[in-house]
Amino acid sequence: MNLPKQHDPDATPLDEAARAAWLYYVGGKTQDQIARELGMSRQRAQRLVSRAVSEGLIHFRLEHSLSSCMALEATLKRKYALKLVRVAPGLGAGADPTKSIAPIAAVEIERVLASAEPLVMAVGTGRTLRAAVEQIQTMQCERHKLVSLIGNISPDGSASFYDVIMRLADRVHAAHYPMPLPVFADSPKERDMFHALDPMRRTMELARSANVTFVGVGQMDDTAPIRLDGFITQEELEAMRNAGAAGEIVGWIYDESGRYLNFGSNLRNAGVRVLPPEENMVVAVAAGNNKVPALRAALSGNLINGLVTDEPTAQALLNP
């Protein structure tokens, strides 16, 4: 029988956490039972379960679309002529909307990657996309190509934290093409030098030919991620705002009608600009009150034709 195991010796800590979480969520046992079965204190079992959750060893996935969210999806789709809209149930006032949209975005990315024909998928960066990628399940996608729209080198020279493409490629086993250049060059001249390099040119060409693109959207208020992560200074940010900046996609700043500014940091951006999609899909993954103006602008300029957001944001986008 399954009496207390004397603490299986050849088990990594994460193994134990995974097993405890399995017994808890899949098996529906109490932590007390689990502790006894695994020969440990109830404390430890509790910690293992909570560890498994926080380390993302266990995923929760809702297999049911709320009708209220579906209604918002339909309305948004019509209003902005979008091809894809997903609205995640809101998590209420204080919560981080990233938590809410990440699992939904993950499902959509998986759905795209499940396609039979080989695709080129371009991806941006950012906290939200990063969180989404963490939720993607592993799959075999050798037929697809993943390409980054944006350099992976931070101002301080390190690889950017929110580098999404590598993690995604890891999970889905697809060929991937990161862009080994700074996000912003020091000058337009330097940027042109990078762009003159042949391998760079090919990667950028690939990115521009992507069938599907997933990007985050950055706001331009004082919490602008582009500033918080040290890509531009507060002064530059203010200058861009004065020039009409409403939002930003892979670092490219656009005004409230979704037109890219020909000014300031945009002149140094070394990455690929997302252009209004025609046959291809450009899906923005973003939610939160402070992103509403940026999203609205991107939508009016038809910079995107797909949107993954949450309930309150969807509502805000519909209330003019």
Next chain:
Amino acid sequence: MNLPKQHDPDATPLDEAARAAWLYYVGGKTQDQIARELGMSRQRAQRLVSRAVSEGLIHFRLEHSLSSCMALEATLKRKYALKLVRVAPGLGAGADPTKSIAPIAAVEIERVLASAEPLVMAVGTGRTLRAAVEQIQTMQCERHKLVSLIGNISPDGSASFYDVIMRLADRVHAAHYPMPLPVFADSPKERDMFHALDPMRRTMELARSANVTFVGVGQMDDTAPIRLDGFITQEELEAMRNAGAAGEIVGWIYDESGRYLNFGSNLRNAGVRVLPPEENMVVAVAAGNNKVPALRAALSGNLINGLVTDEPTAQALLNP
């Protein structure tokens, strides 16, 4: 902000359950908070969450392979020359092993269906497969064909409860070919009549050409599902046992070396027999102590070349 919603009127009960579960598992809120946010009693919130779990609106998925299970997989793979082995962590003594293997089997079925090339997938029936299918996430698989190996008409004339193919096709949106005939004919003659029908012949041909097959495995002790579901009588079962019956796949009974008996109910079975795979894959999804002899027999006869089971069963299969 998000103060108590006065009980959203246009929400189905399942909608509410899904929303509560979302807030609970994804949002990490307490049921008390959820109740306040949704304007209901804590009780109700509690019930909604537990309902969402029991109705399968929310799925738990482990994104981490336990090393002890991986070791068992490797050993089984070698010992029986299998192409695919997955071992789910056991849920301990009393628990229903179906609960344990269903999510793992679901992942494997998804993985197969994610394939780029069009496939023919044949499926059997049974409680275990049925539970696995409930765990599969929805996907778009128009390129694939799903075909049933077994009739979907019970002895009492109703459609069989554990009919798997329709549910699976529903979820994954694939073309599907059920077999509108009884599981067992009344006589060999009647069976031949069914088989003479042209559409039936084509479906059976399709089933025999399947690239991948997923089946359950039935035991031959007094808990034999084939008897419990009224397909054969206790007397027939005993007769088959006396003739050496060790297990059953889609109703076809085989002996301990995995050879089909040419006897009894096998003479009336109207479905397609699973033959030892060559290029194709035949994956058995089964676990539990009482299934060990049936599994062992199927493995010795090379009736299957893939196995999804749980830890205790894997261990039992390895201890001779």
Next chain:
DNA sequence: AAGCAATTTGAGCATATGCTCATGTAGTGG
């Protein structure tokens, strides 16, 4: 419209969970 059965509801309570804190233990650098 009344009566009945079946389901839903909330109160109260036993149990399970998770947090804090004091203590222990391993690993590191002097």
Next chain:
DNA sequence: CCACTACATGAGCATATGCTCAAATTGCTT
């Protein structure tokens, strides 16, 4: 070899969860 830091552990407790039961509601039949 000792001192120190960082992290792991278990006890105790406040809180969250889920079960039971009695009351209320719903839907259905007469």
